[in-house]
Amino acid sequence: MPELPEVEIVRHSLNKKIIQKTIKKVIVRNRNLRTKIPLNFKKILENQKILNVGRFSKYLIIFLSGRNKLLIHLGMSGTIHLLEHHKKNLITNMSFYNSPKLPDKHNHVEIFFDKFKLVYNDPRRFGFFEIIKDQDQFEKRFKKLGPEPFDSNFDPNYIYNNLKNKKKSVKNFLLDQNFISGIGNIYASEILYLSRINPFKEARFINKVECKKIFEKTKLVLLNAIKKGGSSIRDFKNISGSKGSFQKNFKVYQREGLKCKRVDCKGIIQKKNISNRSTFFCGFCQK
């Protein structure tokens, strides 16, 4: 479901609600997520106080009082909700599906606090929970991932040095979490549109000026998306639970067949597959 901006919105709203709260009870209804929820999950979490909710890339990191960290990845369809204990009333809806009511189906994990519970819902079960025991394991977990766009060692030179001599498309590079962490399929298209770069262009042909563009537009798009509360791309009818509005700012994503938004550009937005993922671009102004 979410890319970096959406996860950041979830992190922020979640942190406000659960920081300094103690976990009273945990119910795992289905441990078959992308990876199996460990059997001692309940034991590790119960009676722990939440010190902080952090984030790296698309991972939520929940810091627990006993030094363990809980890693949550939402995959494609994972959502987090806060509900009153027994009633179905939604306190906070941190899904980007805008559904004001949470269906009971696919509520795989429930974490109870004093006055409310956190519910993890995930139809496709591509998301996962992980317990990180110590600093060593923590560092190892993220070692392979590239820097975030806001990281100081993500800069035009870093981009240029990684892209040179590489044959794969620039779009696939933006999606490669080992190169840069946090960009997903929506923002990859948006970044390349703003950079005026064709997503099919081979990385080795991206020059230094274009690297600077990618650098600037990546930060711009992600920061703007965070500012707008992320993107909500399905079930737009029910506004009540909605948080994000960046979908209104999409220049190319889901705009196949529509006019390019660039003034004076006569192009029509196209949709083509790159490595089996839909890719939106203007063939006219993206070279």
Add this chain to the structure above:
DNA sequence: AAGAGGCCCTGATAGC
């Protein structure tokens, strides 16, 4: 060794 493709899943929608 880089890079493409398949796969893990369910649900919504399009097309017949």
Add this chain to the structure above:
DNA sequence: TGCTATCAGGGCCTCT
């Protein structure tokens, strides 16, 4: 209406 096919914001594994 009821079927089937296609697609969906991710990431990891395998094959070439």
